[in-house]
Amino acid sequence: MRRSYLLTAVLALLALAGLAISGARRDLPWEEREVFAMDTLMRLKVQSDDPKVLDRMEEEIRRLEGLLSAHAPTSEVSILSSTGALKASPETEQVLQLSIQVAQGTHGAFDPTIGALSRLWGIGTEEARVPSREEILRALETVDYRTLRYLGDHRFSLSAGRLDLGGIAKGFAGDRLVELLASMGIRRAVMDLGGNVVVFGPPPKAVWRIGIQHPDRPRGEVLGVLELPERRAAVVTSGVYERYFERDGVRYHHILDPSTGEPARSGLMAVSVACSSSALADGLSTALFVAGPERGMEILSRHRCQAIFVTEDRRVLITPQLAPRFSLRDRSFRVEVLR
C-alpha cells in the first residue's frame, strides 16, 4: 500500500518536472522588422507572439525621429537651433540633459552644438566637400556645448550654433525602446539601430555574442566577438569606415573633432563602448574616438562603461573588465589590456 503511494508520488513528480522543462524550453517565436529611420537601417527582433510589439517600437522610433532630427525643420531640435529657445517634451529634455552631461564629462570631445560644422562638411550626403580653413574657423566659433543651457521648467536656450544629436539620438532611442519593452513585459529583444546593438533580457545561450566590425574589411566581417552575460547591454562603435568620402587620396571620415573642426585624428580606426545605457555608449564612443586612448581612459574612469580602442597600428586596446569577454579573430592585430 505504502509502496504504491510512493510510486505514484515519484511518477507525479517526474510528470511535473517534465512539463516544467518542456515549458521552459518552448520559447516564444522571434519576430523581426527592418525600419529605415534616423538616416539609417534599424533591425528589431523581439521574442513575442504579440504582433503589436513591433508596431509600437516602430512608432516610438518615428516619434523620436520627429523630435530629434537635425534635418526636419519642425523637430524640437531644429526649433531650438533656429530660435535659440525651446520648451521641450520630456524625451527631448532627457536627451538634451544627457548631451550636456556627456559633453561636460568628456570636456567637449562630444559636443551636441557641432551642427554648423557637420553641415559644412556634409559627410554622408551628396554635398560632401573639404571646406576652406576660413570656413572651418567660422563654423568653429559656433561650436561650444556651454551655449546650450537648461533654464528649468523644461526650457532650454542655445545662444549660438546649431544642434546635431547624431552622436547620441540613436543611442537614446535604444534606451527608450528598452523601457517600452520592459513596460510591455517582453522577455527578450535584440535591436540593431544602425550598428548600435542593444540587447534586452536573459541571453538565450548564457551570453549575448556581439561581433565588432573589422575596421578595414567589408561590412559584416568581424574583428572579434564580445560575450556579454548582462540582461541589458548596449555596444556602440564609432569607426572611420562608417561614413566618409575621399578627395585626392585622403579619406575624410564623419567623426569631427570639435576642437579642430576636422575629422578626428587620434591614431584610431574605431572605438567600441559597452554600457547598460545605449545613449551613454553612443555619446562616449564618439568622445573616446576624438579623445584617443589616453584621454579616453580618463573619461572612462568617470563612467561605468567599458571600451575597445582599435588603433591605426593594429593594436586592440581593451579595458580590464572587458578583456576576458573578448575573443580576437584577426590575428594580425595584437590585444593589449589597458590599466
Add this chain to the structure above:
Amino acid sequence: MKVLDAAVVLTIAALGLSPLVMGVSPSVSGPLVVRISSPTLNRTIRLDPSTHLTIRVQSRDGGFNLVEVQGLKVRVSDADCPDRECVKRGWLTSPGDQAVCLPHRLVVRIEGDGDELDGLSQ
C-alpha cells in the same frame, strides 16, 4: 482503482517527459537564402551553385538597383543612388552579410545557418 491511478500517472509522466526523451530543439537548420526587400519588392531566393540571375529593383523615386546572384554569392552590381554604397559593398557570401541602399530603402541580406552572432556593432 490503484491500477487505474498508476495508469493515469504513468500517462501524465510519459507526456511530461516526452520532450526530454525526444529532445526539443527550437533551431531548425535551413538552406542559405538571400532576402531582397524594398518598398517595391520582397523576395527570398534559395542559393545554390546553379543559381545565376540578375534582378532589377525599381525604387519608388524612379531609381534602380541591380541585384546579381551568382551561385552562392550575391551583390548589388549597379545602382543609380547618389553614394552607391550598396555597390561598393561587393559580394555577399556568408549568413548575416548585407548590402543596404539607404536612398532606395533596399536591403539585400544572406540568411541561413552559420556563425550566428546576436548582433554586429559597427
